[in-house]
Amino acid sequence: MSTPLPDPVFQRICKQVDASGGDILGFLSRLVSFPTPTQNPEDKNYPDAIRACHAFLSEALKGMGFTLDTWMARPMSFPEHPVLVGTLKGSGGGHSMALNGHVDVVPAGDEGAWKHSPWGGEVTDGRLWGRGACDMKGGVAAMIQAVKAIRDCGLRLRGDVYVHVVSDEEVVGFGSRECAERAPRPDFVLVTEPTRLNVLPVEGGLEHVRIEIEGREEHAGRRYSSIYPREADRGHGVNAVEKGVQIVRALQDLERSWALSKSHPLLPAGFNTLLPGIFMSGPGGGSGGQLNMITNPGTTPNYCCIEYNIWYYPQETLDEIKRDVEGYVNAISRYDPYLKAHPPKFTWGLRNISFPPANTDPDHEVVNSLLSSLQRLGCPSQITGFNAASDLAWYAARGIPGAIFGPGDLACAHSPDEFVPVSDTLNVTKAIALALLSWCGYETYPPSPLPKGKGEQTCLTGR
Template sequence: MDVVKTAARLIRAESPSGGEAPAARVLMEEAEALGFAPELDEAGNVEFAIGEGEHEVLLTGHMDVVPAGDPGEWPRPPFGGEVVDGELWGRGAVDMKGALAAMLAAMARLAAEPPAGRVRFLAVVQEEVGGLGSRFASERLQADAALLGEPSSLRLMRGHRGRIEVWADYEGRLAHAARPQLGHNPLPELGRFLAALEAFETAVHPDLGEASCTPTFVGSEPQATNVVPGLAQVCIDYRFVPGEDPEAILERMRLIAGDASVYIPETERSSGEVKMRYPLVFPPYLVEADHPLVKTALQALGQEEAGVWWFTTDAPYLASSGAVVLGLGPGDPELAHTTRERVATAELEAAALAYERVSRRLLEVLNGG
C-alpha cells in the first residue's frame, strides 16, 4: 500500500472528537483492500488482528483530531492532505493519522510473512477528550506490549506526566458596577489566589522532570462589563508526576484559595453504544528504562535511549489491560495542534518499517527468542 496516500485520505476525512466515522470508514476501506477483515466495536474503534499464538503486540493510535482553527492561518488547507516538498500537510498529519497509515502498512508487511504470535491494529476514538476509546478497549485487550503512535520523531518513548484539571469557583453578589458596595465582587479574591499559585510547590521526578501548575482560564458570570459578577472562575492545568496524589494537590490548593470551591470536575462522553463518566484526571505513565521490552525495542530501532513525552496520551488506559506501552510515532510533536502541522513523507515510510521491525522483535523476545 502507499502509506502517504492513505495518510492523505485520512487527513481529508475530517474527524473531530466524537465525529470519527469518516476516518473510520477510510481505515476500514484501506484494510479491506489489503485483505483484512476490520470490525467496529461498540465505541466505534476500528480493529483487526493477524497471526496466532500465545503472545500479542498491539499497534494503536487515535482517529480524532483537534479543531483546525482559522483555515486562513494555515500555509496549506488544513484538510487538503497536500504533499509539498516531500511533506504531507494537514490536521492529523502528526497527531496522528500519519502513524495510523504507517501502522496499517506495517500490518500488510507483517501479514505477508506472519510472525510467531498475534499483531493487533486498533484505531480509537476520543483520545483528545479523555480517551473513551482506549478506556473501553482496554477492558478486553490482552496484548503483552503496545506501540502507541503519538508523535516522537520516531524516537522510542516510555512515558509522560499526568494532567489534572482543577477549577476554583468564587461566589459573588450581583450589583451595578456604579454601586459596587451593594454587591460582593469575587474577582479580587480570585486574583489573590492566582498570585499565591505562583509560589505553589511542585514535585520533581528524575525521569519526567518537574510538575507544573498553570492557570489557563479565567471567567465571570454574567459576562457584562457594568455588573459586579455573581461568579468568578479559574481553571488550573496541573501536570503531575508519579508519587503525587491528585487529592493531596487539591487539598493544598484549597489552603490558599480562600472561600472558593476547589474541585476536579467530571465529564460524560459517549460514542456509539458506549457512555462513560470520569473525573478530569489523566494519569502519568512510565516504563522503567531497563525494562526488557524497552531494551528490545531500542535494539530493533538502533537507538541508545528512550525519551519521554511532554504531553499526555492514552498509554495509562492501554496499560491497565496489562500491556507494556511503548511510544513510537512519525512527526515532530511540536507541530501537533498547530497551523504548521506536517510530516515528512520519508518519515511515514520509515515508520511503517519501524513498526514492522519492532513488532517482530518484541514477539521473538516474548516467545523466548
C-alpha cells in the same frame, strides 16, 4: 521472552518495507484523502468521510487476516465516533501488543494558507503532505503496514496483535478509554503519535480542576467598611474576586515548591505546574463556572471561579495531587475566618479532562527493541518523556505498559502544510515490525521468497 532478532530477519523486514514503500505511501495518501476533522460539529462532510475511512481500514485489516470488532464511542462533537479493534491471533506462546492511533484530525483552517491540498496526500520533496499526515494518519499507516510487512515476509507472530483505531482523539473523546476497557488486554501498547522517531515511555498526568468561592454582595459605596469595619459594620460584604486572588497567590507558592521538590529524569524540571487558565468572577452569583449575569463593578462580587490546568509527574497519583492542592488551599483558608467558614469548592476532572500519568520502565524490552532497531537503521533516536497527554494514559490507567512512538514532528501538526517525512514513515514501519517480532516472538509461516531489495540498510534521510 523476547527473541533477539538475527540479522537475516532484520534485513528481510527492511527490504520488504523498502520494496513496498510505494504501497505504504499510497495507503497513507488514501487515509489523508478522507476529510475527518472532528472539532466542528457543523462539518457536513465528516459522517460520510469517517464511514469511508472506517470501511477502507476495515477492508485492509480483514485482508491481512484480522478479525474485527467495532462500535460507536460515546458521542462527542458528532454522534458517530467509530472505534475499530482488529485482532490478529498469534500462533501462541508470545507476548501481545496493541497498536493505537486516531484517524480524526483538526480542521484544515484557511485552505488558502496551504501550498499543498490538505486532503491531497501529495508526495513531494521527501514529504507526504496533508491534514493529519503527521497527526496522526502517518502513525496509523506505519503501524498497520508494519504488521503487513511481517506477513509479507512469510513470518508469523506468536503473540496476538491488536490494532485500536479511534476517531475522537482531537475532541478528547472516549474511544481509546473504551478500547482499554473493552478490548482484550495487551501486554504492551504503542501509541503512534508523532515523536520524531524518539521513544516516549512516560507522560505526565493531566488534570483540570475548578475552584469556586462564594462571597457576600454589598453596595460599592460600602467598600470602605469592608476594609476598615467598625463594630456596626459586622456582616459587611466579602469580595469573591479578592478571595480568589488569595488562592491564586497561594497556589503559585505551591507550584514553586512543587518545582523545587519533585522531578522526573525524562521530563523538564518544573514540568509539574498549576496554571490558572480561567478566572471568572462578579456580582449576581454564579455556578458551574458561569456568572448568572454580567452587570457592573458597582456591587461587591459574590462569586468567583478559577479553573486550573495541572501537570503532575508520572510517579505521582491523582489522589496525592488532590490532597496537595486541597490541603494547601484549606491550610490558607484556616487563617482567613471567612474562608474557614465558607471553604472553597473543588470540582476535579473538569469536562472529563483527567489523564492518568504513564510511567513505563524506560528499560522495557519493547523500548530497547525500538531503540536498537533505530540504531541499526542509523536513525538518531532517544528515550524521552511526552510533555502533553496522549491516549497512552488510558492504558496506563489499567496498568498496561506502553510508549508513544511515531513518524513526524508534533511541531508541524495542526498547522498549514502539515507533512510527514517519507523516511520517518518507512523507518517507523520497520522499527514497529521489528519490535513486534522481538516482543511477540515469531515463526516462519509460510516461507516466501525475499523481495528484491537493496543492500545494507541505512537511515533514509530527508526529515
